[in-house]
Amino acid sequence: MLSAEPAQREYYELRRYKLRSGLQQKLTDRYLGDALIPALNRLGMNPIGAFSLYLGPETPTMYLLIPSTSVETLVSAELRLMHDDEYRKAGEPFLTAAAKEPPFERIESSLMVAFEGWPKLVVPPVTGQKGARVFQLRTYESPSIRDHQIKVDMFHNGEFEVFRKAGFWQVFYGDKLVGERLPNLTYMLSFPDIGEMTAKWNAFSSDPDWKKLSASPKYSFESIDRKSVV
Numbered sequence: 001m002l003s004a005e006p007a008q009r010e011y012y013e014l015r016r017y018k019l020r021s022g023l024q025q026k027l028t029d030r031y032l033g034d035a036l037i038p039a040l041n042r043l044g045m046n047p048i049g050a051f052s053l054y055l056g057p058e059t060p061t062m063y064l065l066i067p068s069t070s071v072e073t074l075v076s077a078e079l080r081l082m083h084d085d086e087y088r089k090a091g092e093p094f095l096t097a098a099a100k101e102p103p104f105e106r107i108e109s110s111l112m113v114a115f116e117g118w119p120k121l122v123v124p125p126v127t128g129q130k131g132a133r134v135f136q137l138r139t140y141e142s143p144s145i146r147d148h149q150i151k152v153d154m155f156h157n158g159e160f161e162v163f164r165k166a167g168f169w170q171v172f173y174g175d176k177l178v179g180e181r182l183p184n185l186t187y188m189l190s191f192p193d194i195g196e197m198t199a200k201w202n203a204f205s206s207d208p209d210w211k212k213l214s215a216s217p218k219y220s221f222e223s224i225d226r227k228s229v230v
Contacts, residue, residue, distance in 0.1 A: 007119040007120060008069055009113055009114040009115075009116065010067045010068065010113075010114045010119060010120050010121060010172075011067070011068050011069070011074055011111065011112065011113055011114070012066065012068075012111070012112040012113075012114065012121075012172065013064075013065075013066040013074050013109060013110070014064070014065055014066075014109065014110050014174070014186065015063065015064040015066070015109045016061060016062075016063055016107065017061065017062040017063075017107055018058070018061055018104060018106050018107075019060045019061060019104055020060070020105060021060055023101070024060075024102070024103055024104060024105075025060050025062075027097070027103045028062055028094065028103060029062070030093070031091050031093070031095075031103070032050050033050070034090045034091075035087050035091030035094065036081075036087070036091065037050065038086075038087075039081050039084050039086070039087035039091075040066060040081075042084070043073065043077060043080060043081075044068075045066055045067060046067070047121070048064065048065065048066055048067070049063075049064070049065040049135075049171075050062065050063070050064055050065075051065070051135055051137075063137065065121075065172070065188070067120075067121050067172075071111075074111070108180075109179070110176055110179030110180070110186075111178040111179065112174030112177060112179075112186060113174065113177055114172065114173065114174055114175075115152065115173040115174070115175060115185075116156070117155065117156040118155075118170065121171060121172040122169075122170060124169040124171065124190040125169065126192070132192055132193060133169075133190050134191045134192070134193055134194055134197055135188055135189070135190050136188065136189045136190070137187075137188050138187055138189070139184055139185070139186045140184055140186075141183075141184040142183050142184065145183055148183035148185070150219065151185065151219075152175060152185060154219045155173060158210075158213045159210075159213065161209070162204060162209050162213070163204065165207060166200050166201075166203040166204040166207060167200050167203065168189050168190075168191070168200055169189065171187075171188035171189060171190055172187060172188050173187040174186050174187065
């Protein structure tokens with residue numbers, strides 16, 4: 001019997017807009033909502049996530065998650081947008097802002113490929129009803145290629161399932177191909193609120209399957225630097 005073809009893995013561009021409070025923040029919000037995201041949707045890229053960072057020393061910061069089934073579509077998007085009259089008109093205040101009043105401090109970007117075991121972005125179930133959501137972006141930076149591959153393997157050999165049992169909304173898992181501080185992986189989880197986030201992490205850490213998995217010599221031999229952004 002022939003096995004089913006594996007699902008096509010998505011690619012993700014994750015952008016970080018570093019801002020100053022006030023006019024920069026408002027201008028960027030309008031640009032993303034009125035110009036950039038609708039234009040990227042017209043190029044076939046959706047669903048696109050825009051996230052405002054409101055906890056931590058790096059606020060205010062906006063994150064933009066752009067999924068695509070094609071690397072070519074991601075890397076050619078900026079050039080194609082310049083031929084989109086609707087985009088250029090809607091985005092003009094942001095695109096033509098004077099140097100003395102820049103619309104952002106700096107933009108950083110990384111390119112990722114989805115994990116084989118989680119090949120496509122999954123939108124939280126309350127999104128259609130515009131329900132409340134908190135998103136947590138987590139990054140693991142490994143000291144070597146081998147350690148990075150082992151951490152990816154850990155997700156595929158039990159960690160996805162522990163997240164599911166604990167009730168997490170798992171959004172995406174990406175292996176970074178281009179960007180800073182390689183090798184690393186990034187994934188996103190979602191919750192109705194901060195209280196639920198804490199409760200679910202408690203359920204995760206106390207799960208017997210997680211304790212067994214994390215204690216396995218294959219996965220516990222070396223520490224991995226983990227960073228988290230809410």
